[in-house]
Amino acid sequence: xxxxxxxxxxxxxxxxxxxxxxxxxxxxxxxxxxxxxxxxxxxxxxxxxxxxxxxxxxxxxxxxxxxxxxxxxxxxxxxxxxxxxxxxxxxxxxxxxxxxxxxxxxxxxxxxxxxxxxxxxxxxxxxxxxxxxxxxxxxxxxxxxxxxxxxxxxxxxxxxxxxxxxxxxxxxxxxxxxxxxxxxxxxxxxxxxxxxxxxxxxxxxxxxxxxxxxxxxxxxxxxxxxxxxxxxxxxxxxxxxxxxxxxxxxxxxxxxxxxxxxxxxxxxxxxxxxxxxxxxxxxxxxxxxxxxxxxxxxxxxxxxxxxxxxxxxxxxxxxxxxxxxxxxxxxxxxx
Amino acid sequence: xxxxxxxxxxxxxxxxxxxxxxxxxxxxxxxxxxxxxxxxxxxxxxxxxxxxxxxxxxxxxxxxxxxxxxxxxxxxxxxxxxxxxxxxxxxxxxxxxxxxxxxxxxxxxxxxxxxxxxxxxxxxxxxxxxxxxxxxxxxxxxxxxxxxxxxxxxxxxxxxxxxxxxxxxxxxxxxxxxxxxxxxxxxxxxxxxxxxxxxxxxxxxxxxxxxxxxxxxxxxxxxxxxxxxxxxxxxxxxxxxxxxxxxxxxxxxxxxxxxxxxxxxxxxxxxxxxxxxxxxxxxxxxxxxxxxxxxxxxxxxxxxxxxxxxxxxxxxxxxxxxxxxxxxxxxxxxxxxxxxxxxxxxxxxxxxxxxxxxxxxxxxxxxxxxxxxxxxxxxxxxxxxxxxxxxxxxxxxxxxxxxxxxxxxxxxxxxxxxxxxxxxxxxxxxxxxxxxxxxxxxxxxxxxxxxxxxxxxxxxxxxxxxxxxxxxxxxxxxxxxxxxxxxxxxxxxxxxxxxxxxxxxxxxxxxxxxxxxxxxxxxxxxxxxxxxxxxxxxxxxxxxxxxxxxxxxxxxxxx
Ligand code: HEM
Ligand code: SF4
Ligand code: SF4
Numbered sequence: 001x002x003x004x005x006x007x008x009x010x011x012x013x014x015x016x017x018x019x020x021x022x023x024x025x026x027x028x029x030x031x032x033x034x035x036x037x038x039x040x041x042x043x044x045x046x047x048x049x050x051x052x053x054x055x056x057x058x059x060x061x062x063x064x065x066x067x068x069x070x071x072x073x074x075x076x077x078x079x080x081x082x083x084x085x086x087x088x089x090x091x092x093x094x095x096x097x098x099x100x101x102x103x104x105x106x107x108x109x110x111x112x113x114x115x116x117x118x119x120x121x122x123x124x125x126x127x128x129x130x131x132x133x134x135x136x137x138x139x140x141x142x143x144x145x146x147x148x149x150x151x152x153x154x155x156x157x158x159x160x161x162x163x164x165x166x167x168x169x170x171x172x173x174x175x176x177x178x179x180x181x182x183x184x185x186x187x188x189x190x191x192x193x194x195x196x197x198x199x200x201x202x203x204x205x206x207x208x209x210x211x212x213x214x215x216x217x218x219x220x221x222x223x224x225x226x227x228x229x230x231x232x233x234x235x236x237x238x239x240x241x242x243x244x245x246x247x248x249x250x251x252x253x254x255x256x257x258x259x260x261x262x263x264x265x266x267x268x269x270x271x272x273x274x275x276x277x278x279x280x281x282x283x284x285x286x287x288x289x290x291x292x293x294x295x296x297x298x299x300x301x302x303x304x305x306x307x308x309x310x311x312x313x314x315x316x317x318x319x320x321x322x323x324x325x326x327x328x329x330x331x332x333x334x335x
Numbered sequence: 336x337x338x339x340x341x342x343x344x345x346x347x348x349x350x351x352x353x354x355x356x357x358x359x360x361x362x363x364x365x366x367x368x369x370x371x372x373x374x375x376x377x378x379x380x381x382x383x384x385x386x387x388x389x390x391x392x393x394x395x396x397x398x399x400x401x402x403x404x405x406x407x408x409x410x411x412x413x414x415x416x417x418x419x420x421x422x423x424x425x426x427x428x429x430x431x432x433x434x435x436x437x438x439x440x441x442x443x444x445x446x447x448x449x450x451x452x453x454x455x456x457x458x459x460x461x462x463x464x465x466x467x468x469x470x471x472x473x474x475x476x477x478x479x480x481x482x483x484x485x486x487x488x489x490x491x492x493x494x495x496x497x498x499x500x501x502x503x504x505x506x507x508x509x510x511x512x513x514x515x516x517x518x519x520x521x522x523x524x525x526x527x528x529x530x531x532x533x534x535x536x537x538x539x540x541x542x543x544x545x546x547x548x549x550x551x552x553x554x555x556x557x558x559x560x561x562x563x564x565x566x567x568x569x570x571x572x573x574x575x576x577x578x579x580x581x582x583x584x585x586x587x588x589x590x591x592x593x594x595x596x597x598x599x600x601x602x603x604x605x606x607x608x609x610x611x612x613x614x615x616x617x618x619x620x621x622x623x624x625x626x627x628x629x630x631x632x633x634x635x636x637x638x639x640x641x642x643x644x645x646x647x648x649x650x651x652x653x654x655x656x657x658x659x660x661x662x663x664x665x666x667x668x669x670x671x672x673x674x675x676x677x678x679x680x681x682x683x684x685x686x687x688x689x690x691x692x693x694x695x696x697x698x699x700x701x702x703x704x705x706x707x708x709x710x711x712x713x714x715x716x717x718x719x720x721x722x723x724x725x726x727x728x729x730x731x732x733x734x735x736x737x738x739x740x741x742x743x744x745x746x747x748x749x750x751x752x753x754x755x756x757x758x759x760x761x762x763x764x765x766x767x768x769x770x771x772x773x774x775x776x777x778x779x780x781x782x783x784x785x786x787x788x789x790x791x792x793x794x795x796x797x798x799x800x801x802x803x804x805x806x807x808x809x810x811x812x813x814x815x816x817x818x819x820x821x822x823x824x825x826x827x828x829x830x831x832x833x834x835x836x837x838x839x840x841x842x843x844x845x846x847x848x849x850x851x852x853x854x855x856x857x858x859x860x861x862x863x864x865x866x867x868x869x870x871x872x873x874x875x876x877x878x879x880x881x882x883x884x885x886x887x888x889x890x891x892x893x894x
Contacts, residue, residue, distance in 0.1 A: 001490050002372045009491060057441075060434040063650075066686055066757070068519045068527060070785040073759030075712050075723050078730060079766070085785070086759040088712070100523070106448075107523040111781055113451040113811075119362030121457065121814045123781035129448060133523070193447075200447050202368035202462055203471065205493040208445050274484055279524055282442035287435045288525035293759060296716040299689045304432055308651055309398070310658040311557050313637050313666055319558070320567050327568035329636065330594050332666075 003201045010209035014217050014264075021263035025256050034259045035239055036248035042266035049273025054281050063302040065295045067093075068288040088294045097290050101283060104130055104137075129193070136186035139179035140215075142166060143222075146177070150240040176227070184219045187212055207275060214268055221261040231255040350845045353383075353802060358846055361803075362810060364460040373468060374475070374495050378504040380407040384803045386510050386796070389550035394543065396554035397652070401543025407506065412499065418542050419497055423480055425541045430481065435530045440477045442524050443470060449518035449526070454788045455511050458807030463508050466518035466528040472505055473535050502542070509535045510546055511804055513793035514647065515752035520785050532794070537649045545648060549795030552644045556656050561606035561640035567594075570636050573609050574618075581619045584877065586869035589626040594667070595633035599704060601664050602632050604675030605642040607833030613840065613853050614833055616876045617676060620860030623875075627865050628705055628728065632673065638663045641680040642833060646687075647795040654691040657683055660718075661692050671701040672718040676854050678751035678832030679793060681720060685758040689716040706731040720754075722763035722831065725859060729770050735864040738773045739890040742881040743874070744827045744858065745774040747819045749812060749839065750787035751832035761785075764831055764855050771862040776823040778815040788812040790830075792838030799841065809842030817847040828852045864889060 024030045071082025087093040099105040112126040146163055149155045167175035191212045194200045225231045235251035236258055242249035272278070284290065317324065317332055324331055351357060369376055385407040394402035401415050415421065430437045445467055451457060455464040462468055471493070478485030478494035485494030495501070514529035539545060552562035559566060565573070574591045582588050592598060604621075607614035625632060638659050645652030664672050674684060689695070698717040701710040708727045710719045728734050748768060754760040761784050768775050782788050791808030792798070799805060816839075819825040828839055828850050840852045853876075861874045864887070872883045887893070 001374070001493070053441075057434060057438055060431060060437050062434045063432060064686055064690055066435065066527070066530065068516055068525055068756050068785075069759035070520055070756070071759060072761045073712070075710075075720075075760075075763060076708070076727055076730070079726070079762045082759070100525075104523055106521060106525065107446075109521050109786070110448050113457050115362070115364055115366075115457070119359065119810075119814065120818070121811055123779065129446065133446070197447070198368055199366070199450050199462065199465060200445075202373060203445050203447065203450070203465065203468055205445065206491050207493055274482075276442060276444050279442040279444055282438050283524045285434065285438055286442075286525040287438070288519055288527045288530075293685075294712075295686055295689055296684070296713045296718065297711065299693050299715045302690050305654075305691060308655045308658070310655055310662070313659075313662060316558075316560065316637050323566055323568040324636075327571040329567055329571060330596065 001205060003195075003204070006204055006206045007195070007209055010206045010213050013206075013210060014213040017214075017264060017267055018217065018221075018260050021260040022256055024263075025259040031250045031259070032248070034263055035250050035254075036243065038266045039243060039262060040248075042270040046269040046272055050278075050281060053273055053278055054285075057282065057285050061303045062287055062291075063304060065291055065293070065300040066287055067291050067293045069293050073293060087292045088297070089292055093290055093292045097284065100289055104133055106289075107133060128189070132186045132189045135182045136190065139182040139186065142179045143177075143183060146179075150237055151244045153237075153241060180219065180223055180226075184216065184223070187216050187219065191216070211268070211271070211275065211277060214264060214271070218261060218264045218268065221257055221264060225255075225257050225261060229255070229257055231258050350799075350802065350806065350841075353799070354806070356803075361806060362458075362814075364458065364807075366460045368462040373462060373471075374490075376463075377500050378507045380503075380507065381803070382408070384801055385507070386546035386548055386798070386801050389545045389547045393547065393551045393554035394545075397550070397557055397655070399540060399543060399545070399550070403543060407503070412503065412544070414499065414502065414542055418502070421541050422497065422502070422538055425538045426477070427481070429534050429537065430477075433530075433534065435527065436534050439470065439526045439531055440474050440481075443467065443474070443526055444523075445471075446523065448521045448523065449528070452518050452521050453512075453528075454515075454517070454791055454811045455513075455804065455808045458791075458810035459511075459804065461511075463504070464511055466512075466522075466526075469508050469512060469528055470526070470531050472501070472508060473531060476501065502539070502544075505535050506539055506544060509539060510796060510801075511808070513752070513789045513791065513796055513808065515789035515793055516756040517752065517786070517789065520756060533646075533650070536647070540649055546795055548798045548800065549644050549647045552642075553648055553652055553656065556640050556642075556644065559639075560635075560637045560659065561609070562642060562644060563606050563610060565606065565609060565639060567636035567639075570609055570634075570639055573615075574634065577615060577619050578622060581622055581875075584619075584871065584873065584875060585623060585865075586871075587623060587626060587865070587867075589622050591622065592633040594635055594637070596667050597669075598633035598667065599631040599670050600633075601638070601660075601667055601669040601672045602634055602675065603638050603641045603660060603672060603680075604634075605677040605680060605833035606640045607642075607836060608675060609639065611833065611837055613836040613857075616857050617836075617854040620854070620857045620875050621675070623860045623865075624856060624863065627863055628733070631704065633667060633669070635663050635667065641674055641677045643680060643683045644795060646679050646683055653683055653687050657688055658692050660688070661695050661698075664695070664717075665697050670699040671713075672698070673721060673724060674718055675721050676831040676833070676856060678753040678834055680753075681760070682753035682757040684716060684718050685754075688718065703727055705733050720760060720763070721856065722760060722767060725856065726763040726766045729767060734859075735889075736771055736859075736862045737864050737889040738771050738862050739882065740862045740874070740880065740884060741772040741858050742774070743878065744772060745776070745823060745825045746772050746827045746829050746858070747776050747778055747816060747823075747825045748783070748855075749778075749790070749816075749828055749830040749835060750784055751830055751835050752787060752789045752793060754831065755785055755787050759785075760831075764829075767855055767859060768829060771858045774823075776819050776825055778819050782811065782815045788815070790832075790835045790838040791842060793834055797834050797838045797841075805838070806842060806845055809838065810846060812839065813842045813846035816843060816850055820847055820850050826850055829855050829858070831855055
């Protein structure tokens with residue numbers, strides 16, 4: 001796939017999704033389809049798909065213990081082991097995973113390799129990817145949690161607290177959520193680096209651009225609803241509460257923007273189990289990270305370990321007995 | 336000047352002549368990817384820059400399928416008739432047997448963090464040597480045949496047909512990866528290209544394709560116990576020669592226990608230690624060292640190879656070759672096994688041996704006979720790394736050392752990829768070096784320890800058949816060496832790996848010929864103060880010392 005095709009196919013796909021929702025609701029008045037059926041189907045695909053994928057991964061054996069060791073091993077008692085980067089216990093490995101999942105530890109190591117005249121290789125700090133990935137994921141998470149206000153009545157106080165923190169630096173009315181800006185900013189950065197760094201552009205597939213456009217679409221439609229085109233919030237909450245209580249209601253006058261937003265979110269959920277977004281679950285199963293490096297102390301069992309053909313010592317001695325004898329090497333059998 | 340150095344200086348024009356390119360020219364790398372999408376760029380095999388295919392003879396020795404004569408530049412690779420089916424079935428089978436493989440096919444986000452971490456990309460600029468793209472070569476096939484979206488959407492889902500060109504491409508790039516795992520350190524999900532390359536090579540092997548630089552050593556190792564095919568009496572002759580050389584240099588006449596039953600410890604080294612010039616010095620050093628501490632040990636001709644090119648061939652072959660270690664330990668009735676300075680050997684011991692050939696319940700949990708230290712970390716496989724063993728001795732004050740005897744050496748240390756990223760052996764060798772050598776300077780932090788570069792010749796790539804690729808892959812390591820050479824006057828690159836000793840020497844002869852390569856225990860043996868020693872003016876490689884050794888004196892003063 002050429003860059004142009006990958007980029008445009010993805011962008012057009014997302015625009016098409018928007019168009020579908022718009023025509024479906026404004027033109028065909030399929031409010032129930034877009035406001036209830038599709039979200040239900042999407043969530044079902046998401047849940048079933050995730051479980052299926054995870055169970056499938058988990059059911060595949062882990063024949064060898066292959067952690068990537070990024071710190072000092074446990075050896076002699078006076079040599080300081082790096083218990084997190086090179087864990088020798090399950091607990092150590094669990095802590096390593098916490099660092100990976102919550103702080104993107106490995107990505108933090110990132111650096112840029114540069115070839116200067118001389119020739120001289122140099123290594124420059126390159127934390128932008130890490131920062132943007134972190135900003136993106138945390139704002140995504142917080143936005144997701146903030147959305148709980150639509151599904152729980154009364155709104156739980158932790159959610160309210162989060163909203164308060166998130167809008168602490170008030171600059172506008174209505175309150176601007178920092179995470180909204182962060183999400184859009186970070187996704188834009190991730191997108192731009194794909195477009196402008198030649199290597200990134202070379203490796204990127206439609207499946208890399210599509211989720212970025214989709215999330216950007218979700219962010220923008222969400223922002224438009226909140227800051228620019230007032231939607232009927234009371235009506236929306238009626239709809240979401242209906243969804244969560246399995247008695248879907250479609251109130252009048254919600255506005256097509258909401259349906260577009262909801263359709264994009266539904267697409268994201270339904271797309272999730274089939275895509276690279278599964279890294280969310282996969283990272284927990286990664287065998288180079290989630291197990292201890294204690295193979296020499298504790299035997300790891302490979303369930304499909306099978307006997308193999310070897311060249312035994314007896315065969316070896318048979319092959320070279322004369323030579324060995326002449327050289328005075330000890331023998332099991334004298335001729 | 337010592338012999339070793341003179342010879343290496345002669346090699347500079349040699350590689351330059353072969354390549355027709357100076358280091359400056361070769362290091363002008365164009366990182367701009369081609370205009371064509373990567374799927375449309377067919378693989379090319381440049382003259383004198385590919386690895387030769389495995390020879391029929393050696394394929395047969397180890398029962399590999401479809402042995403045949405072919406060559407990468409040929410149009411026709413003489414693939415078996417149902418090659419596609421074999422390949423895809425092999426892939427399906429491995430997706431079910433290796434969680435790593437299935438997961439690594441599924442979760443890459445193509446964030447590119449790994450892209451500029453591979454020495455082959457850094458030194459060569461070919462985008463298919465970016466780990467992420469190297470993986471995509473196979474992942475695109477995975478998508479096409481094993482995912483619904485790939486089957487339906489094809490190219491849009493990043494999928495492509497399996498064609499002969501794809502096979503050729505996989506062959507090319509599977510042998511431009513040294514399975515060094517550097518990429519995996521930086522990947523947010525720990526995706527390990529080494530794992531994918533290992534599987535890709537297994538798949539190629541199903542079609543009877545591999546490189547001779549790996550398969551011949553595997554075959555020889557299977558038959559004779561070592562990669563070089565050294566026969567038992569030859570090894571014995573060599574060892575006698577090294578014993579005599581040691582006597583000539585130091586005056587000590589030592590025993591060389593071979594295939595000796597009832598020894599306490601079986602000592603296993605990479606076979607390079609029997610013939611490679613730097614390895615041989617390491618062997619001489621070891622003879623002196625073990626003699627000095629009075630170790631009850633034996634060498635073995637049947638396990639005259641610590642290395643295991645099975646690791647570069649297939650998981651099955653790892654097991655077939657590794658089996659000898661335990662078998663020989665059992666036959667000789669030793670208590671435990673000590674392993675020498677080798678790289679990938681230690682990946683096999685640390686990550687595979689116990690699993691594939693354990694449990695070694697006929698051995699005892701390793702205990703140092705000199706200090707009584709229990710090697711708890713090796714209590715299951717019963718195999719201890721020589722650096723762990725030596726560091727323990729030094730720590731307990733069991734060795735009298737005079738680091739000034741190495742004052743003619745200004746050292747830096749290269750962490751070999753396997754003991755670094757598949758074991759975590761960082762401090763033990765450094766502890767030894769700091770105790771035996773006064774001049775030790777680290778290379779920059781971003782290219783040592785877990786971030787170390789590969790020598791460029793691991794995993795069956797360490798031959799000048801593919802000279803340009805080798806030198807390019809070696810460039811990052813040699814360049815960092817050059818940096819400390821210029822800054823601190825470093826003249827010795829220490830390492831603990833036989834492939835390193837050979838390949839770093841090749842690479843440095845081109846990129847930085849002022850620096851020689853050697854093992855850590857060579858310096859240890861140089862620094863040993865041994866009762867009854869005689870005066871001498873040279874070190875174990877017969878290089879002149881800064882200050883002649885006066886018996887019993889440390890740094891010129893009474894001990
Ligand atoms: C709710 C869970 C998660 C979601 C929805 C999610 C989603 C995404 C998405 C959409 C991208 C954008 C990829 C792109 O640039 O095209 C991404 C990238 C990334 N994710 Fe996640 N992710 C999740 C969890 C995680 C976790 C647990 C980790 C930690 C290991 C992680 C690490 C990353 C990294 C490092 C990137 C790279 C950014 C890039 O591709 O440019 N994600 N994720
Ligand atoms: S670092 Fe990992 S996730 Fe990112 S492109 Fe490389 S292999 Fe894929
Ligand atoms: S394992 Fe090493 S050689 Fe192979 S792709 Fe990764 S960094 Fe490159």
